[in-house]
Amino acid sequence: MIGIGIGFKWFIFVVAALVATGSSLMMVTRKNPIHSALWLIVTFFSVAILYVLLNATFIAVAQVMVYAGAIMMLVLFVIMLIHLEWGAQWTSSRSFAKLMGGIITIMLFLQILAGVFTYSSVGQHGIYSAQKLAELGNTRAVGGLLYGKYVFAFEVASILLLVGIVGAVLLARKRKD
């Protein structure tokens, strides 16, 4: 029974990983920004499935809610509002930006490959095993850590977001001339 379970998990992992890679490739190659945004939503979804496989259901649902839901909705809204979908085309096929982007991508890819092949450890074991998580409840565990051990980092991040909002409001404010 356990063998079937692990095989099933492995199968779902492979499918989700392939979909994630494929959809992110589709995202960067589409001409129409709306299509890019939709493929990005598919990517977020498949990454959420990977989180579920890692027993991190809270992160998975938060990922779908915040990224695939709210943030991508905002992205779609902006694309539609300023009518990018009929405008943005490359004027020249071989631009400097493309070259730089290609080089950086290849460098990053080589770096990841080097990491995968030289670093053999599977990573540190935390205190939360799958059994302990199931006992405690996923959300409770994440909440306890966020508001306990990592409360400083959490508050700093929230202040960063607040500064972003204040900045946006300041930029959008009507000037009295």
Added chain:
Amino acid sequence: MEAVYTLIEMVVKNIVVVLVLMGFVAYTTLLERKLLGRLQVRPGPNRVGPFGLLQPLADGVKSFFKEDIIPDEADKTIYVLAPGISLFAALSMFAVIPFGGTITLLGREINLVIANIDTGLLYLLAMATLGEYGVVLGGWASGNKYGVLGALRAAAQMISYEVALGLAVIGTIILAGSLNLGEIVAAQEGMWFIVKYPFGFIFYLVAGLAEINRTPFDMPESESELACGFNIEYSSMKFATFMIAEYAHMFTVASIVTTLFLGGWMGPWLPGPVWFLIKVFAVIFFFIWERGTYPRLRYDHIMQFGWKVLLPLTLLNVVVTAALVALGVL
């Protein structure tokens, strides 16, 4: 062998729930037309079958035989996908809602909820945002300026009201100490959360109305200015799918209100599912009633209300509720 039985149970439960849900959704459309008719002093549909009871069937057959039009300007794939996304989200939201306790059938204990997951409430919020993609993409993909305007309005409204919606349910999480909807229902034994947390109930109703795009928040399809907005180019079964999704979403939001604030399926004498349906239809009745009562708000008023009134109030509500719980009052 146990695994096989569990699998069969899951499949049967899914099929039964979807079929029953679709039946209720079909008759919700009739209920809405009948009640709206009565509210406007006219009889409503009463020609097809006794009391117009076969009207949903007739509507289904009619839209099935209509010509299916895809505009030249449309983005074909997304245009076809959009109604499906709407319906998918509305139906899959129902998966985590408990509609009864446990029943014993053929010697098996069956839990009357499709997926009893730990983060059920968050799942609902996540799926609710996804449902709006159907409206936004459908409007955009039609290649029609009214459609795009409807899509833009839907997106802006969703972003504005999703925050208030999320904040309105935080009080129930604080009170129940869980995100699991089954545990939230269990925590309301003896006292419904509408009594303990009345403002959250009101805020959730308002934000929920905005989420399902109903009057006074039916901006994406306001007939008088956008000529039906996002679904302007849709015809035949695609239009019908949008309609089914809209009513399924309404049914689901009513179920969420029931689960979070009205004690879910619990009640004396009658079995759980019956109580659940009574409460859900009470909420749906309210939705129809207010549609017959209120005019549509202006777009900028909706935005202002969302950000400048509803958001601060829900935030205050969260703080006050948390303080009261911490002081041991609630």
